[in-house]
Amino acid sequence: MPTHPSEEEFMRRAISLSQQAMATGSGPPFGAVIVRGGRIVAEGLNCVHANHDPTAHAEIVAIRKACQSLSSPFLEDCAIYSSSEPCPMCLSAIHWSRISAIYYSTDREAAARAGFDDALLYAELQRPIALRQLSMSQVLPCEGQRTFDLWAANGHMAVQTRLASVAG
Ligand code: ZN
Secondary structure, eight states: OOOOOOHHHHHHHHHHHHHHHHHHTSSSSOEEEEEETTEEEEEEEOOTTTTTOTTOOHHHHHHHHHHHHHTSSOOTTEEEEEEEOOOHHHHHHHHHHTOOEEEEEEOHHHHHHTTOOOHHHHHHHHSOGGGSSSOOOOOOHHHHHHHHHHHHHTTOOSOSOHHHHHHO
16 A cells, blocks of 8 residues: 655655755745645745845745646645744735645744744734834825726636635
8 A cells, every 4th residue: 555655754844944944044944845645746945045035935935836846826736834834924825826734833932932923914914004013005096996997897807816706
């Protein structure tokens, strides 16, 4: 009977990648793998410092590689194993990618104790825009709307993402 690598083995690989990020100095200690059909289709480690890219979190790096490898922006039948609970940015990207399951090792509290605190982001999302720390101002909403009007006039529907259907 064929045996597939276990959840623990995939997680050990993600943790190993997090240690690789730390050892090479590519970024803070975070790693992730994306699994489909019992095998790893992409790996990522944090490359924020190596790439001078604040979005190069392990999960984002892995999602980009998996999508390139599978020639699709969607990863419906994939799971992601992350060495730490995905931050709000990565959680959003995981939703956009349609990954179907998330496995993580350390949680957000452990990450915060290590100096990686996402509490501000979680709190900001709960606040009305006017009360957020980061200034957000709407400019030219009517001119921007014309693009959506053209999109709709051309018969397009917002079916390209699963989020659109629930955001209504
Ligand atoms: Zn992240």
